[in-house]
Amino acid sequence: MNKQEIYRFTKEWVYEAGVILRESVTMDLEVEYKTSAADLVTEKDKEIEMFFVKKINATFPNHYILGEEDTASDQKDYNPQNEVVWLVDPIDGTTNFVHQKRNFCISVGVYDNGKPVVGVIYDPISDEMFHALAGEGVYLNDQRMKLPSKVTTYEQALISMNHLWLAPNDFLCEQPIQQMATDIRGFRYIGSAALELAYVSVGRLDGAIFAGLGSWDFGAGYILLQEQGLSVTTLAGDGIDFFKPSSLLTSSKELHQVVQSNYIRLK
């Protein structure tokens, strides 16, 4: 597998898809519900995923595609540890796409034999592409991004977290998290998991906490975070299985330890 070639194609296709999305924000969208009124999908989610499926199938017919909208067909049974797998989220932040017309992105991660290789996250409204080829650093557009500043204490930390953590939920004890809400410098919730991971990777956020993400949500972001030497684990502190839904906690190593030992209590 030629990693440079895959990197180049991924950036090119993600950019092209971004142009389609940028032009579509002014159009009337067909919005449907998936599992609930808070779980939206538009015709653009499916169109953009199909765009990637066609490009990948035509260029790399042996590669496997895992997309949120499940538009890839006739794929053989696969063992992700033994294949090239594309994790595609055609629109991450569909609710923002529908309501705000901003704060959404396209996220594409490529894994070779179970190892992260390429991650590209593109916000077409701000025209910001966060991208990495494993081992070659994180870039924002053409600029190499240094390691995010090492915030090590929660008093200095700006963390991305869903407000639902503060209410009764099935995953985390509320009291320690409510304590965290009063102890840390601030919370920011963008509403696009991939964009939040990209922001952590360049130091705009110091950490992020998620209960349950799909492979397509974290596939690209994981590579950016790993490339910057940040910690990325499940809420239980284990390594992430890239090909299964997963909780996720990321930040600098020091902050990760503080947050996990003081504020994360699994139910």
Ligand code: 2AM
């Ligand atoms: P999506 O826009 O691709 O669905 C919103 O809080 C963030 O959580 C988005 O990144 C969203 O991705 C993700 N998410 C994952 N599963 C979701 C679900 N079942 N309903 C809504 N958002 C979900």
Ligand code: CA
């Ligand atoms: Ca969705």
Ligand code: CA
């Ligand atoms: Ca998503």
Ligand code: CA
């Ligand atoms: Ca999506």
